Amino acid sequence: MTETSARTQEVRTTDGIVLRFAGDSGDGMQLTGDRFTSASALFGNDLATLPEFPAEIRAPAGTLAGVSSFQVHISDHDITTPGDAPTVLVAMNPAALRSDLHLLKPGGTVIVNADAFNERNLAKAGYESDPLEDGSLDGYTVVTAPMTDLTKRACQDLGVKPREAERSKNFFALGLVSWLYSRPVKPTVDWIDGKFAGRDTVIAANKAAFAAGHAFGETAELGASRLMVQPAALEPGTYTNINGNTALSWGLIAASQQAGIPLFLGSYPITPASDVLHELARHKNFGVRTLQAEDEIGAVGAALGAAYGGHIGVTTTSGPGMALKAETVGLAVSLEVPLVVIDIQRGGPSTGLPTKTEAADLLMAMYGRHGEAPLPIVAAQSPSDCFFTAIEAVRLAVEHRTPVILLSDGYLANSSEPWRIPDVEKLDSIAVNFASKPNHVNDKGESVFWPFRRDERLVRPWAVPGTPGLMHRIGGIEKQDGSGNISYEPDNHQAMVRLRAERIALIAHHIPPAEVVGDPDASVAVVSWGSTWGAITSARRRIESAGHRLAHIHLRHLNPLPANLGDLLRSFERVVVPEMNTGQLCRMLRAEFLVDARSVTKVSGQPFTAAELVEACWEEIGTTGAAR
């Protein structure tokens, strides 16, 4: 196979393509999408991905419930979303076509595996007639390829059984789209060699299928134009393609390095958080200890125990696990020990939508504990930002001796983007400062250690077991401020409740102020948190390129809120808060600052598209009387 076609078709350049691979859960669509993404990343495009898969490992083959999709947006410029609507849909069977066709842009391209469009599969997908023949795809560019048959034929001389050969048909699809969209071939071939090393027939079959797909593109009269997306002019540096869960894991390792103390993860498997456990378990040479605990409560309990012992104690989970951990997080509030609790949010309540995204755990993070139990909350805004947010969560936990909740979500977890790898020398350091000597003189004139004697930030000392002379007892029972001895005194409890609130509020002085991106003099400000950053950034750019003004304030710190936020919000005529919940941050802002913030919400299990937010912003801009 060569990079250039023997029978060259004209290649048209475009600024971006949104491609969606859809097929049965067993068709390997996630892998195909991931390969296309990697080749595009290495080629230098900017990109963003949106994997979507069913909660079932293998739903019944050929059914709508079993459709697994992977959307990737590749671009020659800086982008922040996986694209509002695909311009190309690869459908490996009728169910995939039926479930995802409505997403495709009018006039878009449909690439189908014609072999899968038999009577049985059409019936399973609920088609009464064959959409390839009944005119229902008029208005789209349709490319049909007998992918199964050509894959089998490509493999027939390789000693691969036809049934096994058929499994390589996703590589045929990948070869075809690689040709159509001018992707480099070598990264995929190299990857096949590495991934399936030692399984020679699998390597041969996948390569043959990939080559056959590519050749099919070259030789067949496809009727679709061949497109090229040039590399993006990104900031100079070395890049890697990274998803949120990997970035989060690496951020935790980086934080451990910056703090100079080991990382301990207690976790229980749960979608979509398990990949953090998997990733951290691989990096034992960083001194990382991972415990797959007996349950969510055991996981956070062990993390707290490790934190008490002087490690960075972390637990990772999703919504249902957060509910179970609440009591232990409350204990950490009372003990004032560092603990990082990571919630990769998913659709709820209850089991909800395990593989779909939502950001509806904010108020649980704020208030989901008994008693007055405030703690800092941070949220990641993009897949790569999970790295820096993890470091920030550890910094706040360690330096302020408090549990911290980090909110990510299912979309950030699995979505990927190119990331300019930071210079490790320039990462912020994290000050640990274990206590090493007594800090108080008692009535008898003896030097003693008081575990709850606070510094000017109201932070108590962190004295870890093994330190001579500082033996002390702490627990979840209310304690005397200073000495830490059990105290049921009314005045002391009142003072302690206020101290615990005040010390978290004081953190507002140790975080950056809120900043406006876009026009600070605009009449409308959009306030966001979490993964909605990407769609809002994209929407703001569209509004600006249409000649209008919009201010965007994105919050990484949700508790405490930045010290300048109230004044900032009050300087705008309209404040709009888009969220993947029913208005949780909006409620907080209204309660905290008495601003008439408006909520824009989406709870479909899918992230906002930029178009949806453009529309919401237009409405607000319209109400201010600014010309449209």
Next chain:
Amino acid sequence: MTDVPVTTRKDWATDQEVRWCPGCGDYSILTAVQLLMPELEVRREDTVFVSGIGCAARFPYYMNTYGLHAIHGRSPAVATGLAMARGDLHVWVVGGDGDMMSIGGNHLIHALRRNVNLNILLFNNQIYGLTKGQYSPTSERGKVTKSTPHGSVEQPFNAVSLALGAEASFVARTHDMDRGHMQEMFRRAHDHPGAAFVEVFQNCNVFNDGAFAALTKRDARDSMLIDLCHGKPVRFGADGEFGVVMDGGRPRVVSVADVGADALVVHDETDPDPSVAFALSRLANTNDVPTPIGVFRAVERSEYGSAVTSQIAASQSKAGPGDLRKLLHSRPTWKVA
């Protein structure tokens, strides 16, 4: 460990007023522990007592060591994290039957299964004391309490059977009326690498007074407590006139005169197969028949925290110590000029 300073009981006690009910069995357990600690040749700062919630769980406040009074049931989990992170510490877990066998049952069995280096002391008084007298998972059937006014219809746990079933590598039983025996069991637990589980029959004189009296009062002990000794026939009675035989896989109390001393089962705490230990634990499921105490099982098995530490060391010697820059560049990269 000759450089460990010499200490006395006083050094291991805190200035906090002990707040158990007068006459509570917990006092004698506390005394046994405080008197034992100076003999263990460990430093106070390297010793941690972790507990959950309940009367027994107040224990850490009275030990002049590091202490963590956590939440109900979670002490084995919290202690697991601490012991995994800090293999240099001596971590003791103290709790009652409600704390460790009911709300925290899951954490207990998994700590035992993993063989985390913990000394777990279960103060079993067969009642909820701190919440004032409800039945517990070790209360006998028919038990009348505030929450079972018509008598409990639940089958209780046998703590030793449960620990053996949970793959514990060290399982012992003792009682609060015999300081010497308690200290011997606690010392063995301390010496055991891995999870050591010690059930202590403990009297709650307020809500379940005399629960173990038929076994533990001084004049009953000879005939009602079967002291298990490794390598010796299982034998009891003032003159050793009773013993235990294994009869078709089941233990049975016999008169030695009837069967002869050679027929008695010889206790082997190191037997890799826990079947006999389990059978012995089933000899008594009520507190009015002869009941074995002592070390049921003490086998060597890889300790969890050290196994984890070894994997870290192996990984570091293979891949070198963690290099963050290398990690961030470990996937395919490309340069933008």
